[in-house]
Amino acid sequence: MKYFFFIFVAFSSNAAFGETISLGHDLFFDKRLSAHGLVSCASCHSPAKYFTDGEATARGEQPNRRNSPSVVDMDRRIWFMWDGRSPNLEHQMTMPLEGPAEHGFSRGGVAWIISRHYKSQWTQAFGEFPKALDSWLAGKTLDEAHALPIPSQKFAPDPLLREAISTMDDTEFMRLLFAEAQKRGGLMQSALMGLYQNEPTTNGEWTTRWTELHPTIKESINHVFELARVAVASFVRGIHTQPSKTEKGLPLTAAEERGRSLFHGKAGCANCHSGPDFTDDQFHNIGLREPKPFDAEFLPDLGRAFGVGAYRNNTNDSKQICMKKSNQACLEVPYLNVYGTEATGSFKTPSLRNVARTAPYMHNGSLKTLEDVLNFYNDLPAKPSVGKRSGLLRSLGFTSSELNDLKEFLQCLSSPVEYHDGRTTHVIP
Ligand code: HEC
Ligand code: HEC
Numbered sequence: 001m002k003y004f005f006f007i008f009v010a011f012s013s014n015a016a017f018g019e020t021i022s023l024g025h026d027l028f029f030d031k032r033l034s035a036h037g038l039v040s041c042a043s044c045h046s047p048a049k050y051f052t053d054g055e056a057t058a059r060g061e062q063p064n065r066r067n068s069p070s071v072v073d074m075d076r077r078i079w080f081m082w083d084g085r086s087p088n089l090e091h092q093m094t095m096p097l098e099g100p101a102e103h104g105f106s107r108g109g110v111a112w113i114i115s116r117h118y119k120s121q122w123t124q125a126f127g128e129f130p131k132a133l134d135s136w137l138a139g140k141t142l143d144e145a146h147a148l149p150i151p152s153q154k155f156a157p158d159p160l161l162r163e164a165i166s167t168m169d170d171t172e173f174m175r176l177l178f179a180e181a182q183k184r185g186g187l188m189q190s191a192l193m194g195l196y197q198n199e200p201t202t203n204g205e206w207t208t209r210w211t212e213l214h215p216t217i218k219e220s221i222n223h224v225f226e227l228a229r230v231a232v233a234s235f236v237r238g239i240h241t242q243p244s245k246t247e248k249g250l251p252l253t254a255a256e257e258r259g260r261s262l263f264h265g266k267a268g269c270a271n272c273h274s275g276p277d278f279t280d281d282q283f284h285n286i287g288l289r290e291p292k293p294f295d296a297e298f299l300p301d302l303g304r305a306f307g308v309g310a311y312r313n314n315t316n317d318s319k320q321i322c323m324k325k326s327n328q329a330c331l332e333v334p335y336l337n338v339y340g341t342e343a344t345g346s347f348k349t350p351s352l353r354n355v356a357r358t359a360p361y362m363h364n365g366s367l368k369t370l371e372d373v374l375n376f377y378n379d380l381p382a383k384p385s386v387g388k389r390s391g392l393l394r395s396l397g398f399t400s401s402e403l404n405d406l407k408e409f410l411q412c413l414s415s416p417v418e419y420h421d422g423r424t425t426h427v428i429p
Helices: 002-028 089-098 107-117 119-126 131-136 142-146 157-167 170-183 188-195 204-212 215-237 255-265 303-312 313-322 328-335 368-380 401-409
Strands: 153-156 197-200 418-421 426-427
Touching: 002 119, 002 215, 002 418, 089 107, 089 215, 107 119, 107 142, 107 215, 119 215, 131 215, 255 313, 255 401, 313 328, 368 401
Parallel strands: none
Antiparallel strands: 153 197, 418 426
16 A cells, blocks of 8 residues: 555656646746846757857846856756856856846746746646735736846946056956955955945835735745746756767777877866866866956956855855755855955866857857867966966967867767756757
8 A cells, every 4th residue: 555655646746846847948948037028048048059059148138248158967066157156056047037137037027927827837836826926916917017126236346446457457456456355354255245346226116116015925926936946947957968979988089089188187177177077066267368458347257256255245145045955065155265366267167068069168258169278278378367377277288189189089078968848858969
């Protein structure tokens, strides 16, 4: 008897899980979840492009400074975003959905779309849609529901620092940061955050509307938004690479084999691109040059220093996130080094699976081809645009045939990508 009971339970929860993935899949592709109905997650993470967009930097509701990374094998990552400012996928999801540069949408809008277009799917995945919220939404247009966004945040750098940056070279930049850090009691990160102060825009209208909402409605909107993120995250967790040529034990060509030895040996790539996905899931400053000089509008991207600062300045948020779903990143958060400078200009080591298919490269999309990347590592620019280059890197000074071997090896890290829509598995060959 117990045996049958167990099967029944396992089957029914799998069915609900399938529905959750299916809902997440549909939301991932739904452009209605954006301020002007033009942007979905897939606009920047398109299956046809191995879940990237093929652009140097992302274009959503507004232009973005960073390159859209591939969202494959996300269940194996520890930190999310180039600067790792998010410790889990559910939390990460909030940023594109409510970020003005990506979807520019709001949790009120998400609740409205779900109540109009996804009610039965929702019920199958999570049970009944909150009744009070449903009737509250029934009398509203999308615009009315959407007019309840989180207060949009704008990065407004300290005007004095901003002016200073416009003329300085890198050493000066660091000196300035140290001086600012001392002023602020020695915390490098608060100096950095001060540089890009996270000022909520004075959206008084929003605050009034949200405050005036009935607590049940507020709570239900947040609850629906949270479950929507769970659904999309469960879909994303199911996007995986299939085994590559090397993993299938297929023979490599002589050039690929030489490239593999260089990668793991003399070239030192595996110092950071290690493990099954060719990433150590850590942050390094490889010393890229920005495509143009900094000025008051084009400020340095501080990378991990900013990501660490985000946890420090947002402890309540990180605590809440980590209370719900603790993971390795959450365990590390209390020990993040806020005094160090090595975080400045550091970015997450990207996975190299399918790297031959996901150009352009780097957090700022500044390198167009694999050749550009290899030429970069072969002859490193003398001075990084931001911070200090990792001690793990030296110019390779390789011959063109060695560089070509490395390229051949990188190309054999390509393999099909599969994802599940809750009903069937799709394979991108
Ligand atoms: C306008 C383009 C755009 C849209 C739309 C967009 N993203 Fe992204 N996504 C990006 C960029 C750019 C980054 C890197 C951001 C950063 O580092 O600050 C990113 C990062 C991510 C990451 C972290 C990847 C990693 O390796 O750390 C995930 C996961 C992700 N997006 C999923 C989503 C989902 C789910 C949606 C829809 C709700 C979405 N994105 C919508 C551009 C976009
Ligand atoms: C010190 C650690 C480190 C070493 C050593 C290193 N990398 Fe990287 N690699 C990174 C980081 C970090 C990034 C992202 C940097 C950024 O965007 O600012 C990166 C980016 C890349 C990219 C771009 C991937 C993408 O999707 O944008 C490729 C390709 C790459 N590395 C290949 C190599 C090769 C080949 C070697 C050896 C010659 C190598 N790397 C050595 C850390 C390293």
